[in-house]
Amino acid sequence: MNGVLLDTHTWIWYVNGDTTLKSGAKKRISEAALNGMLFVSAISTSEVAMLEAKGRISLTIPTLQWVESALDCLPIQLSPLTPKITVESCQLLDMHGDPADRLIVATARVENLTLLTRDKNIQKYAKKKHFHVIAV
Numbered sequence: 746m747n748g749v750l751l752d753t754h755t756w757i758w759y760v761n762g763d764t765t766l767k768s769g770a771k772k773r774i775s776e777a778a779l780n781g782m783l784f785v786s787a788i789s790t791s792e793v794a795m796l797e798a799k800g801r802i803s804l805t806i807p808t809l810q811w812v813e814s815a816l817d818c819l820p821i822q823l824s825p826l827t828p829k830i831t832v833e834s835c836q837l838l839d840m841h842g843d844p845a846d847r848l849i850v851a852t853a854r855v856e857n858l859t860l861l862t863r864d865k866n867i868q869k870y871a872k873k874k875h876f877h878v879i880a881v
Contacts, residue, residue, distance in 0.1 A: 747877065749777035750824065750853045752862035753789040753845070755881050757802065760815040770861055770881040784824045784858055785816070788848040830855050839873065841866050850876065 751759065751774070758766045759774055777783040790812050796802040797811075804811045816823060824830075826848060834844070834851035846867060853860040859877040862868065871878035 748782040748784055748856065748858045749773060750784045750786065750858035750860045752849055752860060752864060753792040754863060755861045756785050756789055756815065757793065760818060767881055770879065773861065773879065778819045778821065781820055783819065783821045785821055786824050786849050786852045787826050788845050792845050824852050824856060840870050
């Protein structure tokens with residue numbers, strides 16, 4: 746089984762028990778967690794804080810507390826932003842310009858992880874490039 750990288754929205758939905766997350770995705774996340782193969786990019790912690798600050802998501806506890814709890818609530822590994830990942834993110838041809846998305850895609854590519862996302866732009870990009878995506 747390949748490791749699984751959660752896109753930021755997938756991570757939020759899973760932790761919050763969002764019912765729009767497909768059952769197949771939930772199963773894949775649970776299996777990856779049980780096998781120690783579940784990851785989230787460090788940039789996702791920044792995205793959660795930005796989304797909350799802009800009012801695009803509402804958290805019931807302070808942001809840092811939510812992030813720390815979300816990292817501790819299941820066996821999830823925080824994938825750091827290494828030089829290899831940051832450079833790769835700048836070399837993704839034909840990828841839209843969102844820096845966080847680029848870093849998440851680069852993480853999936855460099856670490857050979859399957860990315861779970863609902864982002865149509867990332868899914869479209871995955872069809873052209875060599876990394877695995879599962880639509881959630």
